[in-house]
Structures are given as structure tokens and as C-alpha cells.
Amino acid sequence: MNPLLLAYYGDDFTGSADSMEALTINGVRTALFLGHPTRERLRENLGNLDAVGISGVSRTMTPAQMDTELPPQLALLDSLGAPLLHYKVCATFDSSPAIGSLGHATDIAFNVITPDCGVLVQGVPILGRYIVFGNHFTVYGDDRYRLDRHPVMSRHPITPMDEGDLRIHFGRQSSKKLKLVDLLHLSESDEALSNRFDRYIDEGNEIVMFDTLDDDHLMRIGELIHKKSVDRKIFALGSSGFEYAMARYWRREGIVSEPQKFGAVGGKDQIIVMSGSAAANTAEQINYAIAQGFVSIPLHTDRLVDEKIAGEERNRVCAIALQALAEGKSIIVSATIGPDDPIIAKTRDAIDQLGIDPSETGTRIATQQGLILRELLGQTGLGRICVAGGDTCSYSLRQLDIHSLKLRMPIAPAAPLCDTASDTPAFDGLQVASKGGQIGAPHYFLQVRDGKV
Secondary structure, eight states, X not given: OOOXXXXXXXXXXXXXXXXXXXXXXXXXXXXXXXXXXOXXXXXXXXXGOSEEEEEOOGGGOOHHXXXXXXXXXXXXXXXXXXXXXXXXXXXXXXOOSSSSOHHHHHHHHHHHHOOSEEEEEOOBGGGTEEEETTEEEEEETTEXXXXXXXXXXXGOSSSOOOOOBHHHHHHTTOOOOEEEEOTTGGGSOHHHHHHHHHHHHHTTOSEEEEXXXXXXXXXXXXXXXXXXXXXXXXEEEESTHHHHHHHHHHHHTTSSOOXXXXXXXXXXSXXXXXXXXXXXXXXXXXXXXXXXXXXXXXXXXXXHTOTTTXXXXXXXXXXXXXXXXXXXXXXXXXXXXXXXXHHHXXXXXXXXXXXXXXXXXXXXXXXXXXXXXXXXXXXXXXXXXXXXXXXXXHHHGGGGTEEXXXXXXXXXXXXXXXXXXXXXXXXXXXXXXEEOTTOSOTTHHHHHHHTXX
16 A cells, blocks of 8 residues: 555635645545544545545634634544645635634644644645745736735635735734745755755744745645655645645656546536625626526525525525426526625625624525535436535535545636545435636536536
8 A cells, every 4th residue: 555645634625625636637546535534434545545635614613613623633634644734725825813714723733743844835826826925916817916905805705815925914823933935945956945944944933835936836845845754744734736736746756656537527418506606706607607598596595594494495496496407407506696796785684683693604504505405416316516615615515425525527727526425325426516716717617517628
């Protein structure tokens, strides 16, 4: 059995699937587990795997909730013996001291797994995410913005990014000492770069952060971290840029096998799209699909957040959806279409009237969406679905008794089609595509239906 190269915990589902995709397309055999897998469940799969991931929900958690969620999950992954343990976060690093705190998660990880050192790898050039002299830049349309000036992330409803320098942003969440390897350092010789890394750690820095502007930087970072992991345990914080860095280096060096070739998997007559994203990009995808014949079924999310009447709303939606599916149509069940949809304000008013913590809004809606999906799949037996929105994926898919996934086909970067495994026959072998709000081309939902890149 090959030794396990990497274990990771993802703070939401779409990000976890993104990391699985980055590894698998580069030949790193990977399985992603949902929820709280047992040690036995993980170990029974290790014989043919190079990497293991657990998809979590800590992106929406308070520090107190993280204190319950993260220690057993990280201890379980640590027990597998991989030299690298990664806490995978969103490619836009969105977090705050109160919600999804990356600093608090890092503090927990250091206490649980006691690494020799930490690294922070956040840039993902393939997704238009760049780290330049410690500052995070992200593409939007044809332009690139520092995160605190980004049209979407600077106005995120839960964790608005008001600081583009990740050193400052992270420093608000943790007292761990962090030192940057910048673009100029990455042009140094291998020996000089290696010595710089060691010197930073010897000086008392607990985490070494890396600039990333292009794929060559990722390759250098992957090589450096791999060599440092030979004789030390390393904790990694960051995006799927970390997986791309490690996997591409392992592939170049023949440490992993050449990846399988992924071709088109063929289309389905119809699919279900469940969307909880308010992103303008997802709105464009929804409108494009509707123009191509998908049936739109807007959710009354102001009713879904009320436990007393949520069941009535689910029944209403399921009745409409089953009728459309019986007519051979693909459907889109959406919580909102774009950031200016009036249902958002209406739902906030309902939350206020019910006296519910606003941070629970996404969780409540996504859980109800999962129950709708469960009912529709049980009634129709459809074999392919798509879920849009990070929180929506994380909570709705947990209603389907899925215990693990593997990559079926890359569709768009960070938005793959996966095969599921479940102990419940109705959900075993289901094909699930997932995407974050800002990911994918306008015709993404048609790509999922047709099984084409």
C-alpha cells in the first residue's frame, strides 16, 4: 500500500470537492467523505488512495461551534499518518473573527495535531486568485480587484472582506506568528529558498505564507513543502492552491501515477438544479438555463426559515417540481436569483420577526433544500443533480445519506461532477455536480445536464 500523502478537512462542500478535483486530475487518488466518518470507514478505503478529505461546515460556524466540530475531525485525519494535513478554505479567504474564523481553526489544529510548522498557500491562478506581496487579488469579469475592493467579496452578507492583506486579516483571528515568502523570494535558488524557510521557522514564526501569481510559483512551493515534509509534520492552511502545488509536483516527480483521462460522460434527459447562491454569476447561469427550457421554481425562503410552515413550502415546491419533471423538463429550484432579489429582504424580515440568529439563515434554508432534493430523488430516481452555493452544498447534501464521493468528470475549475457512495440504495451512484456562487460559465447548468466540458 502506498503511504497516504495528504489528509484534509474542507470548511465547506464546494471547496472540499474543489480540492478533490485538483488532486485527482493530477493523478492523486482521492476520496472525499461527508459529515463525521468513522475511522473504520476511512481506513477501509485507504488501500487504493493517496489522499483523503472530509467535507465539513465550519465556514459558517462560530469559534465555540468550531471547538466542538474540529478537534475530533482533525484528530481522526491526523491518525491516518499523512505528513501533510490541510485545513482547506475558500479561495477568497472570506472569514471573520466571529464566523468561519480561519485563525481559530488554525489554533485548534496546532493544539490537536502539534505540527512542526505551518504553511499558508492561498493563490489559485486557474481560478483567478492571486497573492502578491501578501495581498489577495481576485478576478471579476475582465478586471482584478484586491479583495477589500472586490464588487462581491467586499459586500459578502456574512463575512465581508474589508482587508486585502492576508497577514493583517489572519492576524485579527489568531496570534500565530506568520512570515511571508514573496514573489522576489520565489525567484531565489532552491538552496536559498530552502534556507529562508528554515530561518523563518527558527526565528519563531509558526506559519510561512507564500505569494502565488502563476503556476510556476505553485510548482516551486509544492517542491519546497514536499521536501520539508520528509522529516517534519506540516499543517497547511489555504485554498485548493495547496493541492495544485503538491499534486503537480508529485506528478512531475513520478510520486503518483499518471492521471486517468476524463472525457465526456454523456448527457441526461433531465436534471435537478438546487441553487442557494445569491451571486450575480449564478443568476446569469439560472437565466441562461431558463432561456434554454429549464423550469424555474423560486423558493419562498421566508417560509422555509419558519419551522412551523417549512413543511408546507416543501410540499408546494415538490408538487410543482414533480409535475415539471413528469413532463420531461429539467428544473431549477432557487432560493434567490441574484443579490437584488426581493426575497432576500423578505427573508431577513422573517428572521427578525422569528427572533432567529441571522447567521443561521443559510443553514436553515439549505437544510430544507436538501429535504426537497431527497423527496424529489426518491420520487423520480433521477441520476444526476447540481447544487449551487457553498453553504447549500454543505448542508443540503447531508440530507441524502451520502458518505463519500470521487471525481467523475471535471466540468469547470472548482465545479466538478462527482460519483457518490451511500448505504442508502436510492442515493448510491448518484452523480452530483457542485459549484460555488462565482464559479462557472453562463451555460454551466447545461454542461452538467449534457455531461460536457
